Amino acid sequence: MDRDLALGLVRVTEVAALGAAKLMGRGDKNAADAAAVDGMRRMFDRINIRGTVVIGEGEMDEAPMLYIGEKVGKGDEDSPEVDIAVDPLDG
Template sequence: MSTNTSVPDRNLALELVRVTEAAAMAASRWMGRGDKLGADGAAVDAMRLVLSTVSMRGVIVIGEGEKDEAPMLFNGEVVGSGGPEVDIAVDPIDGTTLTALGRGNALAVIAVSDKGTMFNPGPCVYMDKLAVGPE
């Protein structure tokens, strides 16, 4: 078994922080307004806009999908401005109900891996997220 010892591109990592930050900031304008679709739409639009500026050629492997009837960030969509080929999982806002009700603990999610290395679950309804440290 071969181990990938490549160091992640720091510029790409920081650009991805900007992607989630844009989605979170856009969704925050909908906090407590009782509009799940408005919050989700704002987060999706912002994430898609900033993703289009990132130096990568990404393919959404896990996206908004059929459940959210999303016109953007769907499975198979190509994003980025060109560069390294990567697989991407996104959830512009995990916690639309929490946001609409003005509660905490919603988050914007993105994960990126080398092309062809991310599990593709197909058209599933929901993916659980697990956040872990580097070790």
């Protein structure tokens, strides 16, 4: 795996965790999940990939972001194609 891609994916995970952590212990799982999803989505769009979410937050009509089939990344035709499985907030 390309070093820049690997570090970009680490950053995606980190931003999702930091977003959810701000709401930890407040009893609002939906807000924590939304913060994690939003952070993850923003960071995916900074990575030079042509990604497709294959396992995500649900079908398009069930989830506003990171739904199955959603395209992520800022890549062009020369960028690697990547299938993505996400669970921004587990538990």
